[in-house]
Amino acid sequence: MVRFQRGDPAAFTLLVRRHQVPLYNFALRQLGGQAAAEDVVQETFVRVAQNAAEFKQAARLTTWLYTIARNLCVDSLRKMGLRRHASLDEPARESDGAGATLGERVADARSNVERAMLSTQIGEQVVRAVLDLPEDQREVFLLREVSSLPFKEIAEIVGAQENTVKSRMRYALLRLQSALSDLEEYARALR
């Protein structure tokens, strides 16, 4: 980032390559839609480029990046209104050539159990469970699990106390535990 501030444009490319994947996954799981996630990631980096002079070297770049992304996600969620959950009638992915809806894929999961990986089933259930989390718990869970940020940095990003963040994380895990109880049994069986 310092190189980019000094006028090295190649540094911005490195910046994008290094952070776009975790940012995209955070936005994707937070918003539940690929297109919205891509818009958030793109807008995040645009704002970074436009406000590079504002960035202070003493701050952590990840904190700044995720703060921007998180605020954009919040704005996007507000625009979406109460449609936090993906509609069962909406194609899960724009790039999905089959155009299968989420309901079709969930319903189709057991029928295609031989073809689908078990991990995929677990992953999809986890994704749904995460999407069902309250927004404040979901963002904390995603920042911790997807972006691997420490609780202290998460607290800075969401603007809350660290203990509050830990508490939200605990409640998120308890909710996921309840939602994934059958998978948890399976996981215990795997041990």
Next chain:
Amino acid sequence: MDCDKFESAMMDDLYGELDELTSAALKRHVASCAACAGLLDGLRATLRVATVPRVQPPADLEARILRAAFPSPVSAVSTISVAPAASHQAPPSVRVPSIVPFGRRAARALSVAGNWAMRPQTAMAAVFLVMIGTSGLLLRGRSSRAPAGAAVTVTEEGTPAPVAAGGGLAGGSPSPLAGPTPGAPAAAANNADPLASAAPLGAIGALRSSAASSGGGPFASAAAGAPGQGALAMNGPGDDGKPSAGLGRAAARLSGAPKAAPARKGAVAGADGPFADFRGTASAPPAHDEAVAEPTAAEAARETPTSAQAPPAPPPPVVAQSAPAAAPMAAAPAAAAPASAPSYPAASFDDAMNAYRARRFDDASRSFDALSSGDPRADLWAARAQREGNGCGAAVARFDEVASRVPGTPVGWDAALDGGRCYRFLGNAAGARARLTPLLKVPAYADRARAELSALSHAPASGGASSRP
């Protein structure tokens, strides 16, 4: 560790971020608390299962980001080729504008400078520099106002009052003669060095530090007016008889109090120095009761009879009564001038006096003659110049002429005294007595006249046309 502390430390333990001590305490608590152990196991299993699969973003996302961040029409400063994330995409050409504009860089530099400026060390250094700069300016200004060589001479002239005279000046010689007149050795010393007589005076002593040359001035009056330091010359008909009256007038003159008479330059000669402001105001021809600048240098004090201009005005001042023989501190030709005295071109009168002081008596005589135009003061000084230049024989007639023209005035008394002296030196005792005896009735001149008469009776006349007093 209890259950409350366990819950607060549980999340850190799940991610392995507890320190060893707390982690050991947590493990001990879990080993002893089934509820906490069950909670921890459940959350740990959930974390193990609830792993969100990572999805790769679209391949063109990076290119789109770069295009959106650096649109091509911007005023770019450089162009780079951004390698695409996917090999099937051509590298877009991205023009990158200046990242940090000059204004923001300047603002940042200003902010850094402001942080430094707020430090106490910087403030102290600034104050120190201001003090040094101010001192330098003051010193420079003073040196420019008072260049080297420009000085003011403060000359005390006259014969100090004797010590026994109750606060009068020491010395107390009734004779204005510089010679070792009997009974007035101290006066001779004082006259030989006017500044020496001023040395005991606090005010004069202070002024002497900047004095170098030229005649007396208002400072002589100021010194004379100092209480207890010989204010005899300051007292006169206009005084109320208190020593402080002289001080008051002297102070008024120093402060530039306006005088009715026109100002005459020269009271402070060479006044380019710090006292130049007094030049005009202090030289106003004062009333004859004031001690004014005596245009004498050391030579003048030694060679010329100093004019004691204090008139015999009743009532005599207190100090004058206690020291009747004391000569005034200073007496200038202007002192004898009446209020209606003609004004001279200051430079001309000064030139004449300067010539007198420089012992160019012929020039001085001619200058005073040219200036006189009926003014007895210039005539008196012309006569004195004649006496100094050509001897008493050439001067007595002129002294007589002045004395007869303005009888009963200080100029007339001075002329009579000088004429009497000249007659004594010429060996004409009768002529001397005829001119000195009337002065016995004038308090300010009585002692000197008496001394002259005494000398006349005790010593034989030196005689000679070239003899001088």
